[in-house]
Amino acid sequence: MWRSGMIVCAVCVCWGMCVEVCEGGGLVDAVSERRAEVTHRRDSANLLTATGLLSLTILTVWSFKHRRLIFLHETGLAMIYGLLVGVVLRYGVHTEQDISNVTTVCVLESSPVSLVVNVSGHFYEYTLRGEINEGDHATNTEILHKATFDPEVFFNILLPPIIFHAGYSLKRKHFFRNLGSILSYAFVGTLISSFVTGLVMFGCVVLMSTLGQLDGDFYFTDCLFFGAIVSATDPVTVLAIFNELKVDVDLYALLFGESVLNDAVAIVLSSSIVAYQPSGENSHSFDGGAMLTSLGVFLGVFSGSFVLGSAAGVLTALLTKFTRLRDFPLLETALFFLMSWSTFLLAEACSITGVVAVLFCGITQAHYTYNNLSTESKKRTKELFELLNFLTENFIFSYMGVTLFSFQHHVFNIVFIIGAFLAIFLGRVVNIYPLSFLLNLGRANPISSRFQHIMMFAGLRGAMTFALSIRDTSTYARKMMFSTILIIVFLTVWVCGGGTTPMLSLMNIRVGVEEDQEYLGEECVSGHDSAWPFRLWYKFDHDYLKPLLTHTNHPLTQSCCTPLRHCLTTQHCQQDGDDDDSELILNNRDSLLYSELRDLSDSSISSNQDREGETLTGSETRRSIRVSCCVIMSDRFSCFYCRDDLSGKKFVQKEDNKPVCVRCFDKFCANNCAECRRAISTDSKELHYKGRYWHEDCFRCSKCYKNLAKESFSVKDDRILCGKCSSREDAPRCHACYKPILAGTESVEYKGNVFHDDCFTCYKCKKPIGSESFITKNENVYCSSCHESKFSKHCTACRKPITAGGVNYQDQPWHSECLVCVVCVKPLAGTRFTSHEEKLYCVDCYKTHVAKKCSSCQNPITGFGKATNVVNYEGGTWHDYCFTCKKCAVNLAEKRFISKDGNIYCSDCAKKL
CATH class of the missing domain: 2.10.110.10 (Cysteine Rich Protein)
Known part of the structure; x- marks a missing residue:
């Protein structure tokens, strides 16, 4: 027993010691765990909102495509849904955040990124989340902070799939056949547009300073930075519509190529402007040495990123060529994905531009690595990056809408916004038209004025401009730029994206062209007619690079020196050296154009056996x-x-x-x-x-x-x-979908326009008209039921549409069978009737049930017929012909009279009484 008692005492003593030791820290741990749980739930709700937005966007886009509505692209739709969510987060959800208990220990001149706080001997590290303005403590600051992502998430997670997909999907020959023009627009055009925009914006800043609307510093370098980031075009909406309508391939290639390289040039140019540091006391004055340094940074960053991206693609091509990864498609696809993404991260870690690196990595992967992949991996990589591109791009546009309300430090200025729209318009003008004129001097296939107008119209701003502006919003100037760019992106996506189809029709641009077939077969400037540097590159690529990096074309044993050719030629290449090259950027036919041509027209072929x-x-x-x-x-x-x-x-x-x-x-x-x-x-x-x-x-x-x-x-x-x-x-083209109407296809001709049978639909319900009757209203076609419900007048009584006949009473439409007496239900159309207290009565029912009785003859006073006029006096009512003198019976309807003892007398008879 005593042993059991000692054990119980020992346990109690240990328990007391544990409680004493843990009493102080237990409460802290509980609070931390509760805070972590709340944060986890809030993060899950934010991610659920994002996925819900994407799902809703997808369903709505499907509905639009099903109804053939192409005036609003999924990107514009995602922005609208994002705006709605932002409104709800800003004004519909309220959580109090108490910041009243603030203890001032020291005053700092600048905000530290991280802060270590000593609380009773325990050290805690805090990170900077953002500035809190006056009144923020009374709003849902915590929720808005959670709804605002770290800008690095955009650059490290969301942007790489978009940029890589742009390069990896660049497999059409027209891009390289228009490469000179695309490079001119992307490099020279972007530089011109950036500096023109910067100069115009500097003028706006000077005007704002004169008007007293400038509340902070805004330097000329800030204007140039704004011009650089806003020059990054992103016509994703226009290109998507081009792809659906199958627009002319040359126009598609020029726009797509310019947008791909334009983003790369814009981000490197903006980095170079940030690197501009004059040597004098004024850090924003002009310094020739600093400008040359910035130019060197531009060239160094771009070339370094280009080399790194291309090297990563070449390394992946060699790995897939000299290993048997193609026997394991899952491993092959995983390596391809990781090598591609690592290119971006490696470039950023080396202080160069990951966007440029991953772009050229995608182009190199498509040109070389793609040919080494197995059939399953080819399909998987295409679909994987196409899916990632769709989801990330739509998420960014949705997030733009949310940011308009979740970002708490917007600086909107109407002068700056109007100036920005003017600047980007002028920048686009001096970019497209002068360069097109100069390019046409040397092009065998000139860029038509219609193409130039479409390229001018398609200068939308999108994900890259937004990402560059949100990366740094610490100063007054950067906050104003970010707020203005949001407005620019919204309006250009909605207006230019929605107006693409009418603009194509107005410019008479070819549509309905089969894309892949047109790219392969359309007459255009061939490789033989290209500039000699490109021809030399094509030959070098065909004879050496492709055999070295891929299994396609002839093996190196036919073109390389003896010590190397057997080492660098794989068994797969020897067995199957002529892989299908139809999906490459450049195929064999484009590079085999170097045989010497001679004009021997006088030596036509003949033989003894023809x-x-x-x-x-x-x-x-x-x-x-x-x-x-x-x-x-x-x-x-x-x-x-x-x-x-x-x-x-x-x-x-x-x-x-x-x-x-x-x-x-x-x-x-x-x-x-x-x-x-x-x-x-x-x-x-x-x-x-x-x-x-x-x-x-x-x-x-x-x-x-x-x-x-x-x-x-x-x-x-x-x-x-x-x-x-x-x-x-x-074949004629359908007036609705702009696609050709082939012979034997059912069609409808109406007012000189031809439609597919399925395209000639009701404007409201979108159902094909077919052989049913229809009605035209305001140049739109409606089926009979929709026209009746939308335009026909509705009966005041039964509220049903009046399709035929009908009557009007007091400017209100009625069915003739609905216009009836409320008592006897007799139809009133074509008969005499009257209204009393908004009820209709026939003459007989009005006399019997409603009309007042004459005080003289006791007959009803109807107000029509002989008894049109009525006399009212002291509560009595008379027919005008019954209102007579009691004594002489003279009519007093419009004469002076005297009332005595309830009787009416004329003046003469009244004197005799």
């Missing part, structure tokens, strides 16, 4: 296919060019009967293919039409790229077209 191919009839013309055998056996001849003995050898006999060996014929006499520009050798089949020649494989439709060697074709504007594409060219 056979004429079949003659095929196209929709507009006829052509013949000529197969040149060009080879016969001989006993004793010599070549006209090289004098080699042709005895027993194959040769070609020209039209002037001069024999030529096969090698010299291919070198001097062979015709050049009109498509690939290469000589048509004797071992190739040759097709000719109106003085032009093609390889059999090169004779293709200029739109869909279908081989026409054995197919009918037609010619339009010197373009070879297959029957299907020719019918598309000649």
Whole structure:
């Protein structure tokens, strides 16, 4: 027993000691745990709101696409939903935050990023969350702080997928065929636009200072910084509409290429302006040395980012080429994703620009690494980055709407906002039109004025401009820039994005073009006609880089020196060296354009054995296919060019009967293919039409790229077209969706416009009209039911639409069967009736139930017929003809009278009484 008692005492003593030790810290731990739980719930609610916004945006966009409403893109819709959530957070949710108990220990000149506080010997670290203005403690400051993300989240999490996708999806040939123009717009145009915008904004700042509307410092360098970040165009809305309508590929390539490189130039330029530090006391004065330093920073950062991004892409290509990762598609996709994202983080860690690095990493990955991936990985990487791009881009636009209300330090100034719109308009004008004029001087395919107007109109501002402005809002100038940029992004996305389709119609831009086919087949400036630096690069890329980094094209054993070629050529490349290259940025056909061309029109091909191919009839013309055998056996001849003995050898006999060996014929006499520009050798089949020649494989439709060697074709504007594409060219276009209406397709013609049967719909319910009747109102078409519900007058009694007949009473419409007496329910249309206390009565019912009785004759006074006029006196009512003298019976309706003892007398009779 005593042992049990001692154990109990020991346990009690230990328990008391534990309680004493933990008493002080237990309360603190409980409070911290409760605070962490509240923070966790609030963060979860914020993320739930973001995902809910995206889900709602997706459902609404589906509804718009289902109803073919293209006046509002998903980005503009996401901004609207974000605005609604911001309004709710700002004005609908209120939480008190008590900051009244403030103990002033010391006064600091600047706000520290982190602060260590000693509380009773315990040290706690606090981080800066933001400035609190007067009155903030009475509002929901905590919620608004939570709704405002760290700007680094944008640059490290949200921006990389968007920028990488822009480079990785850049696989169309027209980008590189317009590369000179795109580089001019992106580099020279952005610089011009930035400085023009900066100068105009400096004038606005001077005007604001004169008017006394400037409450803080705003220097010329701040204006240049604003011009740099606002010059980053992001026509995502316009490009999405272009993609849906299948707009002209050259216009799409110019806009897409400019926007991709423009973002990179804008971010490097803004960093260079921030790096401008004059050596004098005035940190904002002009200093030539500082300007050269900024220029060096610009070139160094851009080139360093370019090299880093390209090197990362090359490294990934080598890893996927010389390893067997393609046997494990999941691992291959994971490595591809991590290497791509790491490029951005590595560039930022090296103090260069991750945006430029990840952009060129995406281009390099698409050009080289993509060819080494397995079929599953190709599909996965495309879909993965397309999904990430969609979600992050829409999230940013939603967050823009929330930020308009959640950001608590906005500085709006009407002069600055109007000046900003004027500045970006002028900057865009001096960017597009002068550069287009200069570029057209050297372009074989000039940029039309219609294209220039569309490019001018499509200068929207978007995610990059927003991200650059929100990164630093510490000063008065940066806060004003951020607030103004929000307004600019909202209006440009809504106005320019919503006006894209009418603008395309106004400018008569081609739509309904099959994108992939057009990119592959459209006549444009070929690689042979490009500038010589690009031709040299294409050849070097085709002969060395692609064989080195990919499994495609010929292996290095055909072009590299002996010690290296076997080491750098994989077994997969030797077995399958001609992979499909149709999805690359540049394929083999673009780089094999370097055979020497000679004008030998006097040496047309002839031979002793020529056979004429079949003659095929196209929709507009006829052509013949000529197969040149060009080879016969001989006993004793010599070549006209090289004098080699042709005895027993194959040769070609020209039209002037001069024999030529096969090698010299291919070198001097062979015709050049009109498509690939290469000589048509004797071992190739040759097709000719109106003085032009093609390889059999090169004779293709200029739109869909279908081989026409054995197919009918037609010619339009010197373009070879297959029957299907020719019918598309000649087919009328639907007035609603702008797509061609092919022969045999059901269509509707109305007022000179042609519609698909499914596109001729009711303006309200969007259902196809078909064979039903319809009504036109304000140039819009309505089905009968919608027209009745929207425009027909509604009966005052039953509130149903009046489709035919009807009557009006006191400017109100009625069905004729609804206009009835309230007593006997007799129809009143076409009969005499009256109204009393807003109720309708026929004459008989009015006399019987409503009309007053004459004080003289006791008959009802109806107010119509003979008893039109009524006399009222001292509560009595008379017909005007019954209002007579009691004695002489003279009518007193409009005469003087005297009342005595309840009777009415004329003046004469009253005197005699």
